[in-house]
Amino acid sequence: MDRKRVPGPELSVAPLVEYPIDHERWTPQQEKRHDPKRQPEDLRPIYLKTGLISQASGSAYIELENTKLACGVYGPRPVKKIGQGFSGMGVLNCDFKFATFACVKRRNNTRQDPQEKELSQILSQALAPAVRLELLPKSVIDVYITVLESDGWGSCLAAAITAASVALAHAGIEMLDLVAGCSASYMQIGPSISSTTTETSSSSGAGNPITPQIQIFMDADTEEEKYEQGAIVLAYMPSLNEVTHLLQNGKAEGPIINQSVEHCMEACNKVYAVMHHALLESMKESKDA
Amino acid sequence: MASVADAVVPGQRLGHVQEFNVGAGTYALQDFIYASVVGLKRIMKQGGDNELPFMTVQRENSQSAIPEIEAIVTCKVVRVNPRFASVNIMVVDGKPCTDDFQGIIRVQDVRATEKDKVKIYNSFRPGDIVRAQVISLGDARSYYLSTAANELGVIFGTSVAGGSLVPISWQEMQCTKTRVIELRKCAKPL
Numbered sequence: 001m002d003r004k005r006v007p008g009p010e011l012s013v014a015p016l017v018e019y020p021i022d023h024e025r026w027t028p029q030q031e032k033r034h035d036p037k038r039q040p041e042d043l044r045p046i047y048l049k050t051g052l053i054s055q056a057s058g059s060a061y062i063e064l065e066n067t068k069l070a071c072g073v074y075g076p077r078p079v080k081k082i083g084q085g086f087s088g089m090g091v092l093n094c095d096f097k098f099a100t101f102a103c104v105k106r107r108n109n110t111r112q113d114p115q116e117k118e119l120s121q122i123l124s125q126a127l128a129p130a131v132r133l134e135l136l137p138k139s140v141i142d143v144y145i146t147v148l149e150s151d152g153w154g155s156c157l158a159a160a161i162t163a164a165s166v167a168l169a170h171a172g173i174e175m176l177d178l179v180a181g182c183s184a185s186y187m188q189i190g191p192s193i194s195s196t197t198t199e200t201s202s203s204s205g206a207g208n209p210i211t212p213q214i215q216i217f218m219d220a221d222t223e224e225e226k227y228e229q230g231a232i233v234l235a236y237m238p239s240l241n242e243v244t245h246l247l248q249n250g251k252a253e254g255p256i257i258n259q260s261v262e263h264c265m266e267a268c269n270k271v272y273a274v275m276h277h278a279l280l281e282s283m284k285e286s287k288d289a
Numbered sequence: 290m291a292s293v294a295d296a297v298v299p300g301q302r303l304g305h306v307q308e309f310n311v312g313a314g315t316y317a318l319q320d321f322i323y324a325s326v327v328g329l330k331r332i333m334k335q336g337g338d339n340e341l342p343f344m345t346v347q348r349e350n351s352q353s354a355i356p357e358i359e360a361i362v363t364c365k366v367v368r369v370n371p372r373f374a375s376v377n378i379m380v381v382d383g384k385p386c387t388d389d390f391q392g393i394i395r396v397q398d399v400r401a402t403e404k405d406k407v408k409i410y411n412s413f414r415p416g417d418i419v420r421a422q423v424i425s426l427g428d429a430r431s432y433y434l435s436t437a438a439n440e441l442g443v444i445f446g447t448s449v450a451g452g453s454l455v456p457i458s459w460q461e462m463q464c465t466k467t468r469v470i471e472l473r474k475c476a477k478p479l
């Protein structure tokens with residue numbers, strides 16, 4: 001049997017037609033989000049549950065509509081790697097993996113590609129300040145993230161941070177606080193750039209400088225990310241009011257970044273409520289069982 | 290008694306450092322005590338009236354045990370050489386480890402007296418189950434253990450013939466099948 005590839009079904013089926021013929025692709029010029037029901041500051045509804053991977057010390061599954069990922073935490077266990085010296089602190093080892101079918105483009109299923117390596121590193125940087133590694137000398141905690149479906153890499157990373165910290169708490173590992181993750185994209189909206197410049201220059205004259213209008217879209221999906229100017233991902237400990245990691249890419253002005261950090265912190269507080277609820281639910285379940 | 294109101298998650302503020310002492314599952318930051326694990330909040334009263342009660346959080350899902358200094362561990366001897374015996378630590382303070390930790394019992398840590406006359410081969414054999422104490426976190430690989438106390442040493446072993454061994458003195462064990470006496474550093478039965 002071929003274990004390197006996912007074997008296809010024996011029967012062939014006609015492909016699903018994704019869009020009707022009169023389908024119009026979403027662009028930011030429509031002044032609405034890709035999902036028209038969402039306001040710019042709205043997150044997608046979150047489903048979060050602990051304890052789905054039974055053999056792991058702790059686990060969590062998170063779903064933000066089409067972003068779906070599972071996280072398993074193993075450990076603390078002895079350091080196995082030879083050549084690593086004595087360490088009085090524990091080590092947090094994160095492993096971020098996209099399933100082959102997670103993205104629009106098929107991904108490699110064996111090695112970690114550069115993007116996965118980068119995301120693994122960001123994840124461990126975002127989580128390590130919250131975990132009390134000084135209590136676990138000579139041990140390693142392994143965090144495995146498997147993305148089942150990705151809808152926007154920013155939201156994927158944010159969801160991974162959220163799920164991993166819930167899984168760590170579920171594993172009974174001592175932490176300073178839960179870490180909530182949130183992403184935001186800067187989007188240029190309104191009528192296309194050329195028409196905006198002409199209108200503003202003619203109508204307002206001595207008014208504002210000609211700048212395209214930038215809107216902050218929280219928790220952007222893939223379709224919205226195609227048009228983004230830049231994005232940030234914030235990892236934040238809500239009850240200690242501390243930021244553990246901030247990732248910003250693309251181009252943006254200072255005030256926009258400040259504003260989006262504030263938006264993300266607000267959103268993280270909402271995510272924290274979901275995390276809190278999920279952990280209490282897991283306690284209730286273990287009591288019933 | 291256990292109610293939903295007592296359930297806490299990491300980072301939840303539990304009280305002021307002037308009201309409580311920091312107990313298990315909590316930590317103090319600046320002037321406040323916070324929970325560090327998921328579980329139920331418990332306030333433990335201490336003997337004296339002027340002593341502060343301990344704020345603790347009882348874990349919901351306990352993390353697997355890891356060895357710490359002075360812990361009593363139960364381990365299995367995997368190989369011996371003239372300088373030390375290598376062991377796999379399986380239980381720490383009565384709590385099982387999900388994954389075995391490596392430890393070594395050096396020849397000078399086998400017993401408290403006549404240390405220069407100790408022979409590892411007359412103290413431990415591969416396959417023995419040993420009760421020992423962690424004396425140091427050791428090097429990059431193994432924890433350092435000691436059996437230099439009466440109640441520490443071999444608690445279970447099999448003889449060359451395959452019968453189980455019963456202790457007859459602090460350094461001899463007898464096979465239940467063949468009555469052959471083998472040398473071990475025995476633990477005093479508790």
